[in-house]
Amino acid sequence: MTPLHTKTLCPYCGVGCGLEVLQTTSRPGSNSDAERWQVRGDRAHPSSQGMVCVKGATVVESINRDRLLYPMLRDSLNEPFQQVSWETALDRIVEQIKAVRHSHGPDALCMYGSGQFVTEDYYTAQKLMKGCLGTNNFDANSRLCMSSAVAGYTQSFGSDGPPCCYEDLELTDCAVLIGTNTAECHPIVFNRLRKYHKKHPHVKLIVVDPRRTDTAAAADLHLAIRPGTDIDLLNGIAHLLVRWGYLDADFIQQHTQDFDRYEDVIRYYPPEAVAARCGITQTDLETAARYWGESQRVLSLWSMGINQSSEGTAKVRTLINLHLMTGMIGKPGAGPFSLTGQPNAMGGREAGGLSGLLPGYRSVKNPQHRAEVEQAWGLPIGQIAAEPGRTAWEMISGLETGAVQFLWIAATNPVVSMPDLERTKAALRRSPFTVYQEAYYPTETTAYAHVLLPATQWSEKTGTMTNSERRVTLCPAFQLAPGEAREDWAIFAEVGRRLGFTDQFAFSTAADIHAEFVQLTRDRPCDMSGISHDRLRREGPLQWPCPDKNFELEIRTDELADSIQNPKSKIQNSSRLYTDFRFHTPDQRARFAAYHSRGLAEPPDEQYPYILTTGRIYGHWHTQTRTGRIDKIRQMYPNPFIEIHPRDAASLGIEDDAWVEVRSRRGTARFVARVTRAIASGTVFVPMHWGGLWADQSEANALTHPEACPDSAQPELKACAVQLSPVHLDNAVRTIQPMRRENCVSSLST
């Protein structure tokens, strides 16, 4: 326990801002966390340089509200929970795992984890599920957030791993932000870029987004494309780059494969046709291509607007194509840079936290990778299954068919965040046995559990997290856990020991787990063998690759200056990947990918004529499990809302601030109208943060569908077809009641 003054990481988004937490009073009886703890940005943290947004600044106000304090148990969902001891709860879980494994085999067991885990939680969960229980049915909510980026990097470069760093925000000539409302969702990244952009008039900022977001408002060029036309746009830019001769022929020839196939595809994307398909002017399209072609260093940033798509991997790879054809990678200020949503989605990828992965950026499909991990874990060869396990949505469909008999959900809230919520809820009601391990009580998922396990969270447990620029930060515990809450990793390890895997789970601290984990990254692309809890405590955050030999932490200033003068010069350090232009494919060449756009999985039609797009807003975090409990943030956004263009509103008789009912083929929801030109006619926008705990019938995901990218299995949460109509609610219903506990705690009828 570290008292009084702690350096840590913000537990919200993947920007990964450094925080300093100061104990301001030890006054007995002081209940307010805002009084007891003061949070400020850590000026020494290289990622955020002392900056922090409203979520980071207020995080302590949520940590001791509405906590799950004791294990609870019930036999069926229509019974009330009973408080039980840890012994009883763990005995019940172990008994159930053994019974299901015996009767249905390991494939009937599933765990659904979270980018809120620290890496040590992720690693221990992998070892339990993939190693000891012999099922790859571990997936995380990161599946809904960035699995298309993982698949795109892996297919184009031979390995996952964002190649850039935040310093590139301040070294670029042209930043292309596509499918990311960075100003609201990754505010400190945006602050860094915006400051630099304002100071350097030659720097171009292009934003591609169907909405005129705060990000788009700052752009030199806003391309408000029709939803689903990203590949058309990117192929159209590529067409112009070829036509105008803005290619890096040496780079293409020496460091890539398959350019010819790609060139064959982009010849079908002349600017007139692309502009018409995307709903933008040909002049704007040509300006975007010219900005890219004329820049020495181009950086592209993206997040869920690209990833959450039924062609998410194709979009990622098509964006990477532009970097490969112009040699815009492996040098300062240039490269394709995915922004992760959750604070430790990156750590999850490193620890094997998706159903096709193993620790150290390994694949379950690769026999050598499986053997390396089995050996490290002291397990027999063949113990790890050879096929990827169930993805998040496949766990839901497995409950529907009865193939899944045991579901363990930890640190996430699928009853708000999954697509097609009515179907999700119905599947969860069918689950024979659901364990829900969570810090808060209630959440919307609480009502679907048979066992509740209280988990510690940020501030109460020690562990590491990796942010979007591959920087690992130690997050130490600085206060005691409430009630009987335990660390997630400690719960997984205890279940492992009770199942007989005592050697595999002989950890006593998170530092022990971390030390074992980093050995599995040795000589892998994400080599962290030079990182330990002790070193992080001594030296502060470290970027990988960080092998335990010849590691140089900082770029030398003269090397950086040289690289800016001569962008082809090679800097070998941990800040950027691929500085030697050697990729992780067998021939060390990056791969072009040739895709035609397939468009939306569910395009609008006569019956459902509008495209609904979903997203995030500045103050809230995911399903409000934390931010909904912070008064200041709740007051910023009293109601869930829908953005609608004035022309559409007029044609439907919808007035500003009136209620709107939205229907898709799957469900219905209602929102307060914001009539605005920020959204294009034909498209409407709804934030995804509201679940049944915070408002009645205002769940964006009641409307969305589960159609997913075939490569990444990431669902298309960003777009579905809807119809709209005004709805007249009486005044009593118009006011949203905070904390609809009865929606989330009471028993369910089955």
Ligand code: SF4
């Ligand atoms: S930008 Fe993200 S990591 Fe930084 S303070 Fe805000 S929520 Fe936290």
